[in-house]
Amino acid sequence: MKVKTAHNDLLAEVSGTSLNEMRLQKVLEELHLHQAELEMQNDELRIANEKLELQQLKFSGIYDLAPIGYYILTKEGLVSEVNNAGILLLETGKGNIIGNRLQSFVAPEYRDIYHLFFREMLNSGKKQSRQLKMLSRKGREFYVQMEGIVVVAVRSLPLQCDIAVMDITERVEAEKVLAKTKERLELALEASLSGTWELELDTMKFYLDEFNYQTCAIPGGKFDGRYQTFISLIHPDDRLAVDQQFRIALNNQKSIDLVCRFDNQGGNTRFASIRGHVITEPGHPNRFVGIMMDITAKKELEQEAIRIKHEQQRNIALATIHAEENERSRISEALHDSVSQLLYGIRIKLGTLLDSDNAAEALRGVYKLLDLAVLETRNISFELAPAILNDFGLRATIEEMARRLSTPKMLIKTRLMTLNVRMDLPVESNIFRILQELVNNAMKHSEASLITIEVKKNKHVELTVSDNGKGFETGKPEDITSGSGLSSIKNRLSLYNGCIDINSKPGAGTVVKITLEIKPE
Structure with missing residues (x-):
């Protein structure tokens, strides 16, 4: 009995030991399985980290090599990061930018605009855009288009403001030159009594500026913008020729240069000089653009000049006739008072020659009178047209x-x-x-x-x-x-x-x- 009991206890002890080993074996297998899973997760994390580093390198390359200046600001407005283009814009070192306010590089007269831009960006959370003038560390002034938005990358991290700055100085200067040119053009057009016109070739819509309303004598100042309406405003005698010249210029893509008349309701005629040419732009319909100049005063002066010229020609003709008559009268008087009297004296002398007792003396008197007549004739000839002047x-x-x-x-x-x-x-x-x-x-x-x-x-x-x-x-x-x-x-x-x-x-x-x-x- 005791032996049987001891045997059972021994079997129970052996069975307990085997059960612990089995449990231990199972734990070890689970540990190996978890180890394999951790190694797989570690590999995945390593691969993900490598990809993240690669993406970071790519982003860093794009960020630093971008042609536009990028600035990362804290909500206080301090610069925490800047790319190379941003450094070049401000013409200073990176250490003089990081930790400083971006507004310190904004021109004083534009700082109120910058404050409004920054405040709206923080409050709205939407992208904001402003045009500003900035100053580099070297004092260079330049105009920029500044765009910014608030970004929260990680909830545990503070928000940041991403700002892009594009140098638009050339565009602004070009716009200033264009504005000045436009102003000068408007002054020139106003001084020269000129206005602009435009004809859309695809719709045949005709646009006139306000100055041309007066030149074209548009009734009531209302114009429906139709080409045919414009043609109907032209003087009937000029209407067909103007329409033909417009159509020839349009068909042949040539410039137009003509003068025509407009009649207003009061019956007064205004003269206009119309010039223009076709403008072709890719992606846009062709346009016929030009200027119209009121030349009424010029035409009136030309007509007055023609009248004065005719009057001068008439006066010259009358003066010439008067001078010719005076010259004839002077010649007649000179011939009558000198040569005619001498010839009459010669005739008398010759009449007494036959009855004279001293014919030789009478003949000498005739010769003397003949010499005087020749001298007088020469003097008259000299006064009229001296041959010596030509010779x-x-x-x-x-x-x-x-x-x-x-x-x-x-x-x-x-x-x-x-x-x-x-x-x-x-x-x-x-x-x-x-x-x-x-x-x-x-x-x-x-x-x-x-x-x-x-x-x-x-x-x-x-x-x-x-x-x-x-x-x-x-x-x-x-x-x-x-x-x-x-x-x-x-x-x-x-x-x-x-x-x-x-x-x-x-x-x-x-x-x-x-x-x-x-x-x-």
Whole structure:
């Protein structure tokens, strides 16, 4: 019995030991399984960490090499990170940026705008955008487009503000230049009485600015923007031609340049100059753009100039006819008073020749009268058209006139300087006629014993005719030149932009000075 009990106890002890071993074995197997799972999880974490590091490297490369400046700010506005482009914008070291407020680099006059931008970014949680002016550490001013948004990466970490800064200085400067150009253009258009117009080729919509409403005489200032309505505003006589020129320019992609008329409701006509060309832009319909200039005043001036020109031509024609009649009368008078009288005396002498006891003496009288007639004829011919002027020039002609007109009671002297080089024949002829008229006036009215003719040529031609006669009261200059003789001189002066100066006093003689602008050929 005891042996049996001992055997049972031994079996129970052996069975208990086996059960513990089995449990231990199971625990060991579970431990191995957990170890394998941990190793697999560790490998996955290692791979994930490597991928994360790779992504971080990629992000770091993109972040640092980006052409736009990136700044990471705390909610207090302090810079906690910046990329290379951001450092270059501020022209300083990274250590001078990190830990400082970004607003310290904003221009003082724009800091209120920056504060508003930063506050709205924090409060709204949405992306904000502003245009600011900033100052680099070296003092360079530049304009930027600043965009920012609040980011919460991890709940346990404080929020951060990601800000992108783009340098738009060139764009802003271009916009300023464009604005100034536009302002100057508007001023130029306003000063030149011009406005702009535009025609959309796909819809044929016609746009006019407000200034052109007046030029086109649009009734009530209302325009429906239709091309045909614009054409209907044009004067009926010009309408078809303008429409044809527009269509030719559109079909051939050519510029347009025309002048037409517009009639308003009051019946007044306005003239307009229309210019334009086709503008082609990729992705946009073609447009016909140009300017319209009100040239009514210009046309009125042109018409007035034409009228004045016709009036001047009429006056010149009348003056020419008057001068021709005066010249004919003078020639008739000269022939009647000199040559005709001499020929009549010769006729009388010849009539008495047969009855004369001394025929030789009578014949000598006839010869003497014939010589006087020839001399008078030569003098008249000289006054009308001196051949010596064409053959020998102005100097010889003036000297010949002085010799012919000098008498024992009245001497004519000449002082001619720098006349060795000849001028054009029409110029010399006009100078001679001026001097001839002045000398004739002195001979007729001055009662002088000495007349002096002076001619000097340099940059201008200076003519002086003086006498020691009785003189006269000059009065007003327009009264002096109102006589027929001096008026002809005045007409010749106008050809050479000349001027005349007359000095005279009773008993002190007269001095007439004339200056002519002779342009070299």
